[in-house]
Amino acid sequence: MKELLLIAVSAAIVNNVVFSQFLGICPFVGVSKRTDQAAGMGAAVIFVLTISSLVAELLYRFILVPLHFQYLETIVFILVIAAMVQFVEMFLKKAVPSLYRALGVYLPLITTNCAVLGVALNNVDKYDYGILAGTVNGFATAIGFALALVLMAGIREKIEYNDIPKPFRGTAIVLVTSGLMAIAFIGFSGII
Amino acid sequence: MNKYSERLYNGLIKENPTTVMMLGMCPTLATTTSAINGLGMGLCTLVVLVLSNVVISLLRKIIPDEVRIPAFIVVIASLVTIVQFLMEGYFPALSQSLGVYIPLIVVNCIILGRAEAYASKHSVGLSMFDGIGMGLGFTIALTILGAIRELFGNGTIAGAQIMPKSYVPISIFVLQPGAFFVLAILIAVMTKILSRPKKVKTSEESAHDPATCEPADCAGCASKGSCGKQIFAETVKAGVKDAQGNGGDEA
Secondary structure, rough: OOHHHEEEEHHHOOOOOOOOOOOOOHHHHOOOOHHHHHHHHHHHHHHHHHHHHHHHHHHHHHOOOOOOOHHHHHHHHHHHHEEEHHHHHHHHHOOHHHHHHHOOHHHHHOOOOOHHHHHHHHHHHOOOHHHHHHHHHHHHHHHHHHHHHHHHHHHHHHOOOOOOEEEHOHHHHHHHHHHHHHOOOOOOOHHH | OHHHHHHHHHHHOOOOOOOOOOOHHHHHHHHHOOOOHHHHHHHHHHHHOOOOHHHHHHHHOOHHHHHHHHHHHHHHHHHHHHHHHHHHHHOHHHHHHHHHHHHHHHHHHHHHHHHHHHHHHHHHHHHHHHHHHHHHHHHHHHHHHHHOOOOOOOOOOOOEEOOOOOOOOHHOOOOOHHHHHHHHHHHHHHHHHHHHHHHOOOOOOOOOOOOOHHHHHHHHHOOOOOOHHHHHHHHHHHHHHHHHHHHHHHH
16 A cells, blocks of 8 residues: 555656656647646546556556567557547547536547556556556556646746747747746655 | 758758647657757657658558548557667667657657648658658757757766866756756747748748747638647637537536
8 A cells, every 4th residue: 555655646746747757748738728728638637547557557467468469569558548538538428428528628639648658658668567556657647747737727827917038938938837847846856 | 942852941940840840849858868869869750750751651542531540650650669679679778768758759749740741641752851851850959959958967968078177067957847948948049030031031921930829820820731739729629619519508
């Protein structure tokens, strides 16, 4: 239990997916203009990343390893993630329409979020977590992503009203802000 | 300028994937801790991009339109797996330091973007040059970024000591925040340079600068086809409308 908690805190805050691992920067810059959109995207990522890290772990342990097909992991994972996003979307539409209405827009965009594939690959290659720990890692990573996204959106709503030098408008000022936030997140590295 | 060199110019300067289009930000930020790493990552992407453009351009009449995106992804993922194993075999140290970002070339939006926007509609030769131009633009941007970060953060470029011995390295440049700061400044400089001649040249075309424009401006923009912003914004907007529409019906 203690181990799982450590994995979760480390993935969500200490090794934050955006500020420390640089995964999922495109949606982080693209969908962080308004807090409500950011929260929707964050929730969709939490949902998909948790399920996809579970499915990727299961596939890897029970199909790829017994057949010695580990070298196909990149191809298998990306196809499974793409297909699964579609299934999740269809399932939500039928089963939980209210959740679908809240997340529906952001679900198709998640296929191109490199955090999803990155976590699945890191789980089996870098950390070699088991099924449970891998899923916890996926969930906590997504929490970290949602946290970063909502914080950024909050700051960007304020930035709108500031007088920024012209070349810095748009993405450049977002990157400068992210850099300052990354400095703040480095401060967490002492807690584990 | 003929068509082929126009493709190269387009990839290197006009639609530079890193500083103008802002695609593939994750490897840009993550792997540029040194000039060598940036160069290695850029060359890997270049190889995959050129090969995928050629293969997809060859297959463009065979792949049915409805399943083109999954088909592109399979082609790209296969090429990336090949490159990944070549790197592990021939450059184990570089492969180690780039880590998960080599397999993540699959989800690099530059590659799928060029496949969808260019290679699936143009001939093999042009697609190859488009891949080379875009790939070189990406490689050069990554190498410059890596060199700047390495120079200030470590006093060296590609391992060779440049700064005098008395120079105290500013280690924030090689840490994560440094990546954000240096890229932000690079983008700002590029925006400044590109925005100057544009005012004279394209006054009638009214092309917007993709770095600063709002999705709302896309309707009258001359470069809306090449810029991913509109497609992305439309997807979000259409979805929001769809979601709101559904909500209204139920209420």
